[in-house]
Amino acid sequence: MRRNWFRRLLLSYVPVLILIVCLFVFIGVVQLNDLSRKEALKSSNVYVQNIQNSIDMSLNSIEMMMLETITRNMKLTTFAGMQSDSVFLIELSQLLQNLTATHPWIDSAYLYRAGDGTVISDKTKLNIEQFGDRTFIESHLNHPELASWSLPRAYRTVKDGNSEGTVISMAKGVPLQSKGIAMLVINVKVGAIQEFLSKYGTSEVNQIALYDSEGKKLFEQPGKPSKSNDITLISMYTGWTIASSLKQEELGDIFSYMRSGWFIVGFLGLLLGIGWIVYISRKNYKPIETIMSRIEKYNQAHKERPIQGPTGDELSYIDYTLSSIIEVSREYQNQSQVNDQYRRIQLFHELVDGSRRIDDAEWKSELQELGMKQFGSASVSIVEIDKYIEFISGHSRQDQGLFKYILKKVIEETSEANGLHIWHEWATNHRLCLIVLKEQDDIQTKSVLLGLMEQVRQWMQENLKLTVTIGLGVTVTDVNAISHSYESAARALDYKSALGSNRIIGHWEIELLSHDDLYVYLQYVRTIAQAFRVGNEGWREQLQLLFEGLRRLLLPKEEISGILSYMNYYFYREMMELPPEYQDLWNKEFRTPWDENMDALETLDELESFYSESLTSCARKMEAIRASKGNHGVVQKVRDYLEANFNDPDLSLTSLSDQFNMNSSSLSTLFKEEFGEKFVVYLCQIRMERAKELLRSTSLPIQDISEKVGYLHQMSFIRAFKKMIGTTPGDYRKVHSE
Numbered sequence: 001m002r003r004n005w006f007r008r009l010l011l012s013y014v015p016v017l018i019l020i021v022c023l024f025v026f027i028g029v030v031q032l033n034d035l036s037r038k039e040a041l042k043s044s045n046v047y048v049q050n051i052q053n054s055i056d057m058s059l060n061s062i063e064m065m066m067l068e069t070i071t072r073n074m075k076l077t078t079f080a081g082m083q084s085d086s087v088f089l090i091e092l093s094q095l096l097q098n099l100t101a102t103h104p105w106i107d108s109a110y111l112y113r114a115g116d117g118t119v120i121s122d123k124t125k126l127n128i129e130q131f132g133d134r135t136f137i138e139s140h141l142n143h144p145e146l147a148s149w150s151l152p153r154a155y156r157t158v159k160d161g162n163s164e165g166t167v168i169s170m171a172k173g174v175p176l177q178s179k180g181i182a183m184l185v186i187n188v189k190v191g192a193i194q195e196f197l198s199k200y201g202t203s204e205v206n207q208i209a210l211y212d213s214e215g216k217k218l219f220e221q222p223g224k225p226s227k228s229n230d231i232t233l234i235s236m237y238t239g240w241t242i243a244s245s246l247k248q249e250e251l252g253d254i255f256s257y258m259r260s261g262w263f264i265v266g267f268l269g270l271l272l273g274i275g276w277i278v279y280i281s282r283k284n285y286k287p288i289e290t291i292m293s294r295i296e297k298y299n300q301a302h303k304e305r306p307i308q309g310p311t312g313d314e315l316s317y318i319d320y321t322l323s324s325i326i327e328v329s330r331e332y333q334n335q336s337q338v339n340d341q342y343r344r345i346q347l348f349h350e351l352v353d354g355s356r357r358i359d360d361a362e363w364k365s366e367l368q369e370l371g372m373k374q375f376g377s378a379s380v381s382i383v384e385i386d387k388y389i390e391f392i393s394g395h396s397r398q399d400q401g402l403f404k405y406i407l408k409k410v411i412e413e414t415s416e417a418n419g420l421h422i423w424h425e426w427a428t429n430h431r432l433c434l435i436v437l438k439e440q441d442d443i444q445t446k447s448v449l450l451g452l453m454e455q456v457r458q459w460m461q462e463n464l465k466l467t468v469t470i471g472l473g474v475t476v477t478d479v480n481a482i483s484h485s486y487e488s489a490a491r492a493l494d495y496k497s498a499l500g501s502n503r504i505i506g507h508w509e510i511e512l513l514s515h516d517d518l519y520v521y522l523q524y525v526r527t528i529a530q531a532f533r534v535g536n537e538g539w540r541e542q543l544q545l546l547f548e549g550l551r552r553l554l555l556p557k558e559e560i561s562g563i564l565s566y567m568n569y570y571f572y573r574e575m576m577e578l579p580p581e582y583q584d585l586w587n588k589e590f591r592t593p594w595d596e597n598m599d600a601l602e603t604l605d606e607l608e609s610f611y612s613e614s615l616t617s618c619a620r621k622m623e624a625i626r627a628s629k630g631n632h633g634v635v636q637k638v639r640d641y642l643e644a645n646f647n648d649p650d651l652s653l654t655s656l657s658d659q660f661n662m663n664s665s666s667l668s669t670l671f672k673e674e675f676g677e678k679f680v681v682y683l684c685q686i687r688m689e690r691a692k693e694l695l696r697s698t699s700l701p702i703q704d705i706s707e708k709v710g711y712l713h714q715m716s717f718i719r720a721f722k723k724m725i726g727t728t729p730g731d732y733r734k735v736h737s738e
Helices: 004-072 074-080 086-101 134-142 190-200 254-258 261-283 286-301 314-353 360-369 388-394 397-417 445-464 479-493 507-511 518-534 538-553 557-575 580-600 604-628 632-645 653-659 664-675 679-697 702-708 714-725 729-736
Strands: 106-113 118-121 125-127 166-173 182-189 206-211 217-220 231-234 241-246 377-385 421-426 431-438 468-476 504-506
Touching: 004 074, 004 086, 004 166, 004 182, 004 190, 004 206, 004 231, 004 241, 004 261, 074 086, 074 106, 074 182, 086 106, 086 118, 134 166, 134 182, 166 190, 182 190, 190 206, 190 217, 314 360, 314 421, 314 431, 314 479, 377 388, 377 397, 377 445, 377 479, 388 397, 388 580, 397 421, 397 431, 397 445, 431 479, 445 468, 445 504, 468 479, 468 507, 479 504, 479 507, 504 507, 518 538, 518 557, 518 679, 518 714, 538 557, 538 604, 557 580, 557 604, 580 604, 632 653, 632 664, 632 679, 653 664, 653 679, 664 679, 679 702, 679 714, 679 729, 702 714, 702 729, 714 729
Parallel strands: 468 504
Antiparallel strands: 106 118, 106 182, 118 125, 166 182, 206 217, 206 241, 231 241, 377 431, 377 468, 421 431
């Protein structure tokens, strides 16, 4: 077979290949020039950093010399101590002269003493009124936090004298930690820095400029001004900015590239290649033209639905046409699958929420897809991921999806191994809902489901270290009653906080629950908050009793959250009675951590642990605040006396003030400031705590208990108990008697 078409293509495009190679060679030359510029920028960056480091090191060495002189030379400290002997002052002047000689950049140095306004420089002795640098001294004394090098300024020794040059200054207190006693000032010549840059900062490649911290120019290399700075470095020590730009005339620009011979050759080659491609394309266009004409005939015959491909590119149009033909059939197939999947998900949600009644024909069709011949019974189970907040924060979105996929696969394989038909979908982000279907109504459905879910729970815990809590709903025989099974499973999961996580909760476990009187346990809320506020350790026992009561009540999560919100509100009310430092501590130690962790605390054990640890930490720090106050000792003695003599019926604020030789008004104010509570209320709280203890642990009559806690009349005791605790002593004993 002759290969005419192959030879035509080969002879057509080989010249184009040669021209493209020439073009790439040209691009390589341009890239090489660009690479040279980048390397020049890297070298310039190192060069500028070295210059900046040299300036910083020189100025830093001067500052270190100042600190060493102040630390080691006792003459400066003696000067600060008001020593004014003439010989001593001459020695100080010589010392300053020696300091100026230690570094060529130092212009002058002087000492200022605030006690008598004396200024000793390396040249003379003056009073602050005569000194020409008085403005700098006063500005530094008014702003001692300015510990860095000053901005460039004109310096003169005598007030009305001529300027001796532009300097930057560093001032240090004498001694170092003193404020306004004495001050050592070193002036550095700006001209010396400019001379250094003129000597070492001049380059044939770079053009350098130096700016102070306010952007004023200190130095610029002579030459043409640059349009933009290629490199800008800011010193962390002085705050000065050093900018560098490449000299364009040395490195060349785009116009020099365009004038080069390679550019002309490459450009001519490009034009020739374009012309050659146009010629070959026209010559070989005939087959494409034939195909296009056939497509146009098809569009004319199907004007209602023509093929609307990309215009202006025949090859793309042909490719689009072929792809459309293939895609149409694939689209029909995919759309059918998507619609079927969406329909099944929609039907699943309608089954569990009972939003639509399912007819028999539709349900039989669905059973066939599930591989079932008939419907006998159904039971809904809900698998909830424990500690979902920690789950999503501890794993990436990809890992979360993988864990959820594994959970579904484990349920599928375990169900298949047990001969069960299941239908499962994610009801929420953390709850997987599955309908277990059986062809016959079997009385063993409950035990089968328990075994299935226990296998799933154990596998997830042992292999993925992920715990789940599973709620089991009732078994129903009517397809439209599946929503009732779902509701019972969700209701079972609501008791997860009380019954615990990482377990299976059946609907039968909560149907026969008998709750105690919730109001009796709510009375703990007020007493816990009040005891905590005044520093009474009894709040710990009350908190423990509250959570024990909540466990006995077996309440759903919503009701537990409501009780805890009620308690948090009482804590807030009680803490608002205390000074601001206690309120700030409360917000930091409890309120903020609660807001951050409340969603992650799922069980009563976790909630009790959080309350106990947070409140204990807060109580310890509140006690430390009370101990730091001057009147804490007196208040503690009064408090100990009250706890030892609370059963005295005659105990009052007046008798207490006589006992401690204090004014009753002052004692009342002291109580209010320390505990945020009046004396009478505090005494009543102590008596009620003791009364509750006697009611729980003894069988004494109410009259005897009232006398033991300081009440002569039983009715007075009952009224006070009900007002403080929220229930009568008799009702309290019925619930809490041991």
